Amino acid sequence: MNPAPSIVFFTTASGAGYGLLFWLGLLRALGWGAGAPPSFGAAAVLLALALITAGLLSSLAHLGNPQRAWRALSQWRSSWLSREGVAAVLTYPPALLFLSALWFGWPGLAVVGGLLSAAGAVATVYCTAMIYASLKTVRQWRHPLVVPGYFAMAALSGAALLAALAAAWGLRGAVLVPAALAVLGGVAALALKLAYWRAVDAGLPGPTAESATSLGAIGRVRPLDPPHTQQNYLLREMGFRVARKHAARLRAVALAAGFAAPAALALLALAGAPAAPLLALGALLALLGVLVERWLMFAEATHTVMLYYR
Amino acid sequence: MTSLPDRPPGAKKLGLVIDLDTCVGCQACATNCKEWNASGHSAPLPDFHPYSAGAEGVWFNRVHSYEAGEGNGGRTVHFPRSCLHCENAACVTVCPTGASYKRAEDGIVLVNAETCIGCGLCAWACPYGAREMDEDSGVMKKCTLCIDRIYNETIPEAQRQPACVITCPTRARHFGDLGDPDSAVSQLVARRGGQDLMPELGYAPVNKYLPPRERSSALTEAKPVEEAPTPMDIANPLLRWMDRVLSR
Numbered sequence: 001m002n003p004a005p006s007i008v009f010f011t012t013a014s015g016a017g018y019g020l021l022f023w024l025g026l027l028r029a030l031g032w033g034a035g036a037p038p039s040f041g042a043a044a045v046l047l048a049l050a051l052i053t054a055g056l057l058s059s060l061a062h063l064g065n066p067q068r069a070w071r072a073l074s075q076w077r078s079s080w081l082s083r084e085g086v087a088a089v090l091t092y093p094p095a096l097l098f099l100s101a102l103w104f105g106w107p108g109l110a111v112v113g114g115l116l117s118a119a120g121a122v123a124t125v126y127c128t129a130m131i132y133a134s135l136k137t138v139r140q141w142r143h144p145l146v147v148p149g150y151f152a153m154a155a156l157s158g159a160a161l162l163a164a165l166a167a168a169w170g171l172r173g174a175v176l177v178p179a180a181l182a183v184l185g186g187v188a189a190l191a192l193k194l195a196y197w198r199a200v201d202a203g204l205p206g207p208t209a210e211s212a213t214s215l216g217a218i219g220r221v222r223p224l225d226p227p228h229t230q231q232n233y234l235l236r237e238m239g240f241r242v243a244r245k246h247a248a249r250l251r252a253v254a255l256a257a258g259f260a261a262p263a264a265l266a267l268l269a270l271a272g273a274p275a276a277p278l279l280a281l282g283a284l285l286a287l288l289g290v291l292v293e294r295w296l297m298f299a300e301a302t303h304t305v306m307l308y309y310r
Numbered sequence: 311m312t313s314l315p316d317r318p319p320g321a322k323k324l325g326l327v328i329d330l331d332t333c334v335g336c337q338a339c340a341t342n343c344k345e346w347n348a349s350g351h352s353a354p355l356p357d358f359h360p361y362s363a364g365a366e367g368v369w370f371n372r373v374h375s376y377e378a379g380e381g382n383g384g385r386t387v388h389f390p391r392s393c394l395h396c397e398n399a400a401c402v403t404v405c406p407t408g409a410s411y412k413r414a415e416d417g418i419v420l421v422n423a424e425t426c427i428g429c430g431l432c433a434w435a436c437p438y439g440a441r442e443m444d445e446d447s448g449v450m451k452k453c454t455l456c457i458d459r460i461y462n463e464t465i466p467e468a469q470r471q472p473a474c475v476i477t478c479p480t481r482a483r484h485f486g487d488l489g490d491p492d493s494a495v496s497q498l499v500a501r502r503g504g505q506d507l508m509p510e511l512g513y514a515p516v517n518k519y520l521p522p523r524e525r526s527s528a529l530t531e532a533k534p535v536e537e538a539p540t541p542m543d544i545a546n547p548l549l550r551w552m553d554r555v556l557s558r
Contacts, residue, residue: 064428064448071425072406075312081431082406136511137437207508213389214505214519219379224386227372230365233442237433304508305439308374308391
């Protein structure tokens, strides 16, 4: 599948934003960071909303008719893409309530707004993941580890960002929890992706050229003449294979720099090393790792329509 | 509404039956499809760089050719691929806007170009590659089963068939109601053992493909006969002369 930059950036940025919103909303409701200055909480929610909004705007760039995007909110009964849009829109009001409550110092509303924002974040990331996991046409996306992977990556990048922010604000006591969560998120992302890639490399069941053409009764099927000599939309969109040759190296980058390094940096910060620069670097690396992973998620995915072509 | 319509068993299911035994891969169906639909219900079907390198365009019908099997049992099969108007059309249910829909009255799957946002998710959801994006107007395009021919009362009744069907020189394409077990197409499918494409995915395609007929054993067991060499196969004139002398 073609890794359209707009979608790769969208799922990375909005995933990190929802992860940040989730952890802040949940931890705040549990009493974490109650003594932090209003500017910290407000900055964290604003960063989350900025990432989410930038991602959503970027996803519009993928549309042929972005001015009609509002129509995408109508088919939530059947479409995961529509549900994602609805969940994203519905998460804004509680997030703005949460932002105001943190800024003006309304503790009760901060709990309500935080928990509702966290629920909206989970729902939106779930819908995003299900857009891919519900497609029977792409066996690598249909895999049961795809949805947990989206959650782990949002959790990792969100926790890394929250830890970096807490450290930047000099909240020494408050760094502990998100930094520990970043370690857990990094380990979870690492384990999930290793298991996922092992499963994918072992070969996933799915349709074959024989079942795609109904000619299996005769024997093995292989293409003789293509229907067209030039490119077409299908080949460009579903037949992407430019950088699969770099896949092994990119996987290593995602695992090492993207997931292992942020966890290690968070551990170092927990052990007493200067937290602010380490955690800021960790958050950047986590975002980079998710970006690479998301790119691979597309580049390594194979669509059934290619059974007709090769 | 992108939920699939509630259709009782036996409801009208318009579709195609494609005979892989008689298709000769001439591309007439693809060409006539392009010709009709370039100005039809889903017009235009744009072409990009039509007169230079990298020419490409939107087509509703693509004819592949395959080899199947090995040796004497092997076959060359020409294989037209277009929308199968599935009963469980995921291209319809994934659509976030309701632009992609399946008609309750005859099961034809269509796109409303006025409400399509061009997100491309329906093309991802289609296992058969039936949908191609019109990148000029940013909306998805697909086979309409020539809805503007089959119900068109301004053309003679005999021509109220999809463009691909009416143009096929070997009558490898048939159009009709596959929901009616007594229709000519349903009878043909029953007689010839019509097949679904990728049935394991559960999309329940309406279009059926008739498998190539079994060849008689005389054909499959016969060995190709090698022609005897002629004197002209011998390049050297001296040897050719000797061959002629010795052959007397």
